[in-house]
Amino acid sequence: MNKSMKYVLIAMCLVSSIMVVSCKQNNEVPKDAQKNETTVEKTTSTQHSDSKGVTFEQVSKLVEDPDVLIIDARKPEEFAQGHLKGAKNFYAMEFEKHIPELLGMNLSPDKRIVVYCGGGECELSHMISDQLTKQFKFTNVYIYLNGWKEWTEKGGAVSK
Numbered sequence: 001m002n003k004s005m006k007y008v009l010i011a012m013c014l015v016s017s018i019m020v021v022s023c024k025q026n027n028e029v030p031k032d033a034q035k036n037e038t039t040v041e042k043t044t045s046t047q048h049s050d051s052k053g054v055t056f057e058q059v060s061k062l063v064e065d066p067d068v069l070i071i072d073a074r075k076p077e078e079f080a081q082g083h084l085k086g087a088k089n090f091y092a093m094e095f096e097k098h099i100p101e102l103l104g105m106n107l108s109p110d111k112r113i114v115v116y117c118g119g120g121e122c123e124l125s126h127m128i129s130d131q132l133t134k135q136f137k138f139t140n141v142y143i144y145l146n147g148w149k150e151w152t153e154k155g156g157a158v159s160k
């Protein structure tokens with residue numbers, strides 16, 4: 001790994017650490033925002049201004065679309081107990097470790113990506129979404145705001 005790549009990774013780690021300390025979740029979302037044939041709701045939090053929220057019903061359809069990348073931001077042991085169909089486990093607290101895999105996917109900037117975590121007070125999906133939109137310039141990143149908790153409560157299909 002060359003010296004400049006090390007500095008980039010260190011900077012990204014620092015940004016991630018700062019986000020963990022300063023991030024606050026806001027579940028209020030305005031209605032009537034639309035993107036890529038899937039109705040989405042833009043979050044009102046200024047810290048997550050590029051994040052768009054999706055509902056259980058929307059995620060149920062998106063997981064069936066092979067052109068959508070699903071990212072589970074939870075811990076690997078939680079992912080192993082069950083996750084959404086086709087999800088990749090990029091634990092947010094170790095996101096820098098997954099950067100080579102992400103870059104190796106050669107994704108277009110307009111790739112539709114859904115990120116989720118435990119839901120409720122969990123901030124992990126916001127952390128990854130922020131990095132994907134701000135550092136990697138992806139334009140179609142969605143957060144399943146109610147996450148794994150709602151998914152299982154509503155009987156969403158679980159993969160292991």
